[in-house]
Amino acid sequence: MDVSWIPGSADLVVVIVAAVAVLGGAGAYLKSRRRSGEPTQRGYAPYPVDDAAVRETPAEPSVVTEAPESPDSRLARLRARIGGGLGASLLAIFSRGALSQDDWDELEETLLLADVGASATDDILAGLQARLRAEPDGDPRTMLRAVLIETIDPTLDRSLRLAEPGAGKYEPIVVVGVNGVGKTTTVGKIARMLVAEGHAVVLAAADTFRAAAADQLETWGARVGVPVVRSDREGADPASVAFEGADRARTDGADVLLVDTAGRLQNKAGLMDELGKLVRVVTKVKEPVEVLLVLDATTGQNGLAQARVFAEVAQVTGIVLTKLDGTAKGGIVVAVQRELGVPVKLIGLGEGADDLAPFDVEQFVDGLLGS
Numbered sequence: 001m002d003v004s005w006i007p008g009s010a011d012l013v014v015v016i017v018a019a020v021a022v023l024g025g026a027g028a029y030l031k032s033r034r035r036s037g038e039p040t041q042r043g044y045a046p047y048p049v050d051d052a053a054v055r056e057t058p059a060e061p062s063v064v065t066e067a068p069e070s071p072d073s074r075l076a077r078l079r080a081r082i083g084g085g086l087g088a089s090l091l092a093i094f095s096r097g098a099l100s101q102d103d104w105d106e107l108e109e110t111l112l113l114a115d116v117g118a119s120a121t122d123d124i125l126a127g128l129q130a131r132l133r134a135e136p137d138g139d140p141r142t143m144l145r146a147v148l149i150e151t152i153d154p155t156l157d158r159s160l161r162l163a164e165p166g167a168g169k170y171e172p173i174v175v176v177g178v179n180g181v182g183k184t185t186t187v188g189k190i191a192r193m194l195v196a197e198g199h200a201v202v203l204a205a206a207d208t209f210r211a212a213a214a215d216q217l218e219t220w221g222a223r224v225g226v227p228v229v230r231s232d233r234e235g236a237d238p239a240s241v242a243f244e245g246a247d248r249a250r251t252d253g254a255d256v257l258l259v260d261t262a263g264r265l266q267n268k269a270g271l272m273d274e275l276g277k278l279v280r281v282v283t284k285v286k287e288p289v290e291v292l293l294v295l296d297a298t299t300g301q302n303g304l305a306q307a308r309v310f311a312e313v314a315q316v317t318g319i320v321l322t323k324l325d326g327t328a329k330g331g332i333v334v335a336v337q338r339e340l341g342v343p344v345k346l347i348g349l350g351e352g353a354d355d356l357a358p359f360d361v362e363q364f365v366d367g368l369l370g371s
């Protein structure tokens with residue numbers, strides 16, 4: 001038999017290597033073109049168009065590089081950012097010795113300007129006067145500290161009502177609030193905190209009003225290493241995204257589902273419908289353990305009006321007060337707790353990933369008083 005066309009074994013290896021190199025190179029070339037969105041030579045998109053309204057971004061655990069700071073040290077670090085000069089105003093009043101009527105008036109004005117609210121201010125001043133009557137030589141600043149701590153109430157449970165990490169109960173936390181208050185940022189920061197505690201988390205971008213909000217949440221998901229369920233369609237039904245999120249959390253055996261929502265307050269009836277539906281849909285899969293209302297501390301009384309509306313729509317279980325860094329409106333903590341009868345659980349003190357802290361009454365009051 002004529003076998004002269006069969007190459008020797010060394011030649012065969014060369015041929016195979018060359019073929020693999022050519023095919024591999026072509027594959028890599030096509031892949032890079034596909035990634036860059038460039039059309040291929042055949043002129044059509046190589047990937048099937050994803051018609052599904054909702055899609056999932058897988059977790060990328062490898063991107064979590066540094067562990068977040070512990071909650072205790074976080075608040076200690078951020079304490080100096082609370083109050084924004086309120087402590088200095090109070091110090092100026094108390095450093096004058098015995099309080100004159102003018103000093104009392106100034107104290108009242110300072111508390112009102114800090115958004116403590118009229119009725120809480122009256123109660124705080126009455127509490128301070130009672131203490132000074134009982135102990136005329138006492139230090140009014142120390143007494144004000146005690147009255148503020150009592151008013152904000154250290155006995156309230158401010159923890160998130162979650163099962164132990166690893167329980168796999170996919171407990172939903174729905175985060176609500178008007179746009180711009182810091183909801184998405186807060187969801188990202190909470191996810192980071194929970195992941196550090198060992199919780200398996202799924203994020204649902206039910207803020208479908210603004211496509212950029214889902215992109216922003218996706219960035220947080222990648223940063224924290226958790227999957228994100230989102231829709232690519234602006235204006236998609238937020239309830240269906242929340243439902244898909246709940247479903248994903250259930251099938252993954254995740255511990256927590258964090259749902260970011262849109263908050264358009266210009267139409268109260270629309271908001272009630274949308275938010276009510278979303279909470280109902282999530283509840284069908286699993287009742288939310290927390291509905292957290294995010295409020296921007298710098299908006300003062302306006303924030304209180306928002307709080308009232310949201311409390312009508314959803315069973316708010318806790319408040320996250322953002323942007324307390326550098327504002328003298330820290331007194332809003334007192335007012336908002338009174339208004340809603342639910343505790344402030346977390347506070348935002350900056351734009352950084354670790355600038356969210358559990359609310360600790362004593363640390364907060366010390367920050368407010370600048371002590």
Ligand SMILES: Nc1nc2c(ncn2[C@@H]2O[C@H](COP(=O)(O)OP(=O)(O)OP(=O)(O)O)[C@@H](O)[C@H]2O)c(=O)[nH]1
Pocket residue numbers: 177178179180181182183184185186207210213261262263322323324325347348349350351355
């Ligand atoms: N200084 C400060 N800025 C914050 C804090 N929390 C959030 N922000 C900033 O507030 C801006 C709005 O935050 P988002 O998280 O996009 O607000 P949102 O409520 O999700 O807004 P929508 O998606 O439009 O509903 C961003 O620039 C955040 O970085 C905080 O605690 N302190």
